[in-house]
Amino acid sequence: MPKTHWEYTLYVPHDPRAVGICRRTLRDILTTxxxxxxxxxxxLLASELVTNALRHTDGPAAMKIRQSGPAFRLGAWDTDPTPPTITTATPTNTSTSGRGLRLVNAYADDWGWFAVNGANGKYVWCELGTKPD
Incomplete structure (x- = not known):
C-alpha cells in the first residue's frame, strides 16, 4: 500500500530559473x-508561490510539499518576514504583477502564511484535496 504521509523540501537560490526547476521537481514527485x-x-500554485518568494526578496527560497492522508500542502519559504497581501486593485491585461495570491486564493482549498523564527522570513502555504489515481 502506498505511503500517504510524506514530505519533500527543495531549497533554491535566488534565480528565476528556480521556478521551472521547482515545477519539474513537483511534477516528478506527484507522478511518483x-x-x-x-x-x-x-x-500553477507552486509557480505563483515560488515566483513571489523570489520576486519580493534578495535571498534564497524553498518549496516544501507534503501529504498527510487526504491533505496535500505545498508552500514557499522566503527570507522576507513581511506578510503577504492580496492587492485590492484588479490587475489589467497588461499588468505584470498582482495575480499571484489571487490565483492561490481562487484555486487552493485553503491557504495561509506564518512567520519563520521571528524576522527570518515567512512560509506561505496552500492546500489541495487529493484523489489518488
Missing amino acids: HHLTDLLEPAE
Whole structure:
C-alpha cells in the first residue's frame, strides 16, 4: 500500500530559473506518488508561490510539499518576514504583477502564511484535496 504521509523540501537560490526547476521537481514527485490529478493546479500554485518568494526578496527560497492522508500542502519559504497581501486593485491585461495570491486564493482549498523564527522570513502555504489515481 502506498505511503500517504510524506514530505519533500527543495531549497533554491535566488534565480528565476528556480521556478521551472521547482515545477519539474513537483511534477516528478506527484507522478511518483500517483497524484497526477493535482499536476496542473499544483504546478500553477507552486509557480505563483515560488515566483513571489523570489520576486519580493534578495535571498534564497524553498518549496516544501507534503501529504498527510487526504491533505496535500505545498508552500514557499522566503527570507522576507513581511506578510503577504492580496492587492485590492484588479490587475489589467497588461499588468505584470498582482495575480499571484489571487490565483492561490481562487484555486487552493485553503491557504495561509506564518512567520519563520521571528524576522527570518515567512512560509506561505496552500492546500489541495487529493484523489489518488
